[in-house]
Amino acid sequence: MLIYLNGQFIKIEDARISPFDHGFLYGIGLFETFRVYDGHPFLLDDHLERLNQGLAELSIQQQYTRKEINNILQELLEKNQLTNAYIRLNVSAGLGEVGLQVEPYLQPNLIIFPKPLPPAGELIEKKAVLLKVKRNSPEGNQRLKSHHYLNNVLAKREIGNQPDVEGIFLNEQGYLAEGIVSNLFWIKENVLYTPTIQTGILNGITRQFVIQLARKNNLQVQEGFYSIEQALKADEMFVTNSIQEIVPITCFDGHSFPGEKGDYLQLLHQDYRQYCKYLWSRNSVRRE
CATH class of the missing domain: 3.30.470.10 (Aminotransferase class 4, branched-chain amino acid transferase, N-terminal domain)
Incomplete structure (x- = not known):
């Protein structure tokens, strides 16, 4: 290579x-x-x-x-x-x-x-677990995708080599933050929820793209400070990153979710498949 x-x-x-x-x-x-x-x-x-x-x-x-x-x-x-x-x-x-x-x-x-990598397209479900390790605060005004990755390494060691599991951070104030290598989303009725970047998370590129897809499909989007109890009331849950794309969550903290069978998740996944072979920027996505 x-x-x-x-x-x-x-x-x-x-x-x-x-x-x-x-x-x-x-x-x-x-x-x-x-x-x-x-x-x-x-x-x-x-x-x-x-x-x-x-x-x-x-x-x-x-x-x-x-x-x-x-x-x-x-x-x-x-x-x-x-x-x-x-x-x-x-x-x-x-x-x-x-x-x-x-x-x-x-x-x-x-x-x-x-x-x-093999050709993409298949949805691969994961379970989410709450981490004991807390998400550290960014060193500056916002989190950079930098060489400073110890927080993520410690979290990965906590859950071990389980390819079907993603660890979810709480920040130091106890609010939901993000996954070890992903951003967190859930849907309740026709609203897409995700933690705000003010919780200290990385503003993932796929995170921003999925927010654009949601608005295109007339979903309301709310970014904020959320407790785990609020997220567990969701109809659907998933995490995102640029390599694994949209990853359906089947359970989190003892609560089950529909995973890949989620209606909105299927809709977002179909859009992802449409755009991934030609889109240069999320800003080219337009609301229907």
Whole structure:
């Protein structure tokens, strides 16, 4: 498997970065994960928008365009003979002295990792469990998709390697937050509920896309501070991320849900299948 590293396509085993990279020393780096469907990088514009905003906040003086990244992706896919793939796009701060730096980073490292995936389409149900580990507060004004991932690692260790289970965080104030690698949604009657980003969650790209899909289908959307008791009254529940897409939840804290049989979930899933092979941004979704 070949990866992309700073202008070169190289074998995984040949990849090298300096131990003085501040992404390694101090966690100053960002990443995006997304899927390629039949050669199309789904919602790439949205991922790059979030990435570029985060780079500016971290004083990493680099911005990436659709054309630049898509050109790299297409060559990377061709060299690896992939049409459907998991992509991780990683930007680390680059070289610096030992010690905290206040000056901007001028030469970040760009690494793009591909991984083969089968064609998407099948809904895969999961159970949700409440985590003992609490969601930590963001280091700044909002949560970045950064190298600082210890909170998620500790949560994953709590539930272990159970592919059919997603752990759900409460934040430090006891409100529902998000999954270990997902955002949380539930539906009651014709209202889609999801925790507000003010709970400290990552504003997931798929989260934003699903909110657009819900509004397109005339669902009301409410973002707020919710207790687990409120969520357990739901008619349907699911979690989302850019690789697993929309994941139906069958049970949470002893309460059962219809999982993949949910009417609204089926509707959102059908829309997802329609858009994933050509959409660059959620902003192109229009209300019916």
